[in-house]
Amino acid sequence: MFQVRIHGRGGQGVVTAAEMLSVAGFLEGKHTQAFPSFGSERMGAPVMAFCRIDSREIRLREPVMAPDALIIQDTTLLHQVSVFEGLSDSGYVLINSSRSPAVLGLDEFFARHPQIQVLTVPASHLALESVGRPLPNAALLGGFAALTGMIAFESVAAAIDEKFQGRVAAGNIAAARAAYESVVDVKRGAA
């Protein structure tokens, strides 16, 4: 089973991101489960959502305590919430930022966990360009597909298309594609 935890703030589409990821996995014939962990339901409050992906039925209902991947939609949470809690030593971290993990002050953490693959992608900027609103959730799923290889980009695009309509869907798919391609480029550069 592959477990994903998404951290963000109320209003950033954290719950929708987990739902779309579950739909993308479903479209590939996998068993998936997405659910939110609502704090106080208000804009700006820290929010988490979870997604599990497996080849068989998922019965587990606990929050994702030991994620294989983290998506962090808002860098202001990095030093406020224990976002890295339980993260697998060989896991993935995708952060919504135009700055590098080093600039974000995360060097020390990742030096201690050299097997963790961490990347940043400017998802809010990409969304602002193609959707007109800085909502990073769909773009980050494109980046997630490239970073982890858990899911094909086409499935992410189809899930976005199922959740949104018309121009908003097209814009979010474009943002996701840009994020996907930028992560593929970074990975190619590193290899």
Added chain:
Amino acid sequence: MLKQVEGSRAVAEAVALCRPEVICAYPITPQTHIVENLGEMVKAEHLTGCEFINVESEFAALSVAIGASATGARAYTATASQGLLFMAEAVYNASGLGLPIVMTIGNRAIGAPINIWNDQQDSMSMRDAGWIQLFAETNQEAVDLHIQAVRLAEELSVPVMVCVDGFILTHAYERVDMPTQEQVDAFVPSYEPRQILDPAEPVTIGAMVGPEAFTEVRYLAHYRQMQALWLIPELAEEFEQQFGRASGGLVHPYRSEDAETLVVALGSVNGTIKDVVDQLRDDGVAIGSVSVTSFRPFPAKALRAAIVHAKRIVVIEKSLAVGIGGIVSTDVRMALAGAGRPVHTVVAGLGGRAITQASLREVFVKAHRDLLEYLTFLDLRHDVVHREIERLESQRRSGPVAENILRELGSVADRIG
């Protein structure tokens, strides 16, 4: 057709497939998405022949459903938590009058302190109200139970609550096999009321009944629920034949045949329990579980047959009878009367506290070694409780308990579990 949808959406689609004629809606978290979805279906004319009524309160929601049902309409509503309490008088009226309304409960804690998250205290508060109560383990079962509930309610002329864990199921996206309209039409015939308010043939529904007949009327309510004990498994069997999957019934045993320790629970926590059972089985522990689908009527005989061979029973309960402990475990003890098996109560998941595999594993192992107490509060923060008790004992004006504890815990937004 296989779909990846939110639990609330799946329930709404299942309700729509049952061709309700009146839906009364009043929003309350975590049930709101269900009636919102149904409202959209009626407005978009995906669901026809149905009147969607926005009412001013939960009391009105069920009262309107009662009126609709009494005129022969198939009536549906949904609620949760304080909403169920607010309609309490109507809850008793619906069952007392024998009106086959189906109501979804998106299970949620009851305040004070106010809490929007999941436990099962709301349904439990109405367990003796004369409604059949069915608990769903997954969103697939939530869909299937609604279809069976309409048939069950109308055959017996008894209202049915389908209890679905709030957030954990209502807000979870998972795969659901949605039946077709033809399949549901074949399973749920059109409603033939036993009693109907019809100007052409006037009757009184809701006559005053004195001591001369009240016991008899109440006995017959009990009798009808006892009939449900054979009708529920019968419908589950027919459902399996027509839809090709097992859903519903009275109890679901899991790896229970040779188990020395058996865990009993209601609703979605059974999924996590099964995963822990598998892990402990791999370690050689003879453990299994039984999910109770029908809580009212309580399937004492079926449950006893499923658990009596075990050396000990652990009941995981998402509710608390303050002053005694377990609610479900009291009934489990009654089912086991004379068998001499210890029944341990574990109160868990109150107000949305996560029920983790690690914590369950710990109590199951303890029970298996006969070290578990009769009443345990899973993951209770003893230090926090002790400090508050000290405060209570050291000063008269100790202040509001809930606020004291919140102040002590500080910000909770930085925690994961």
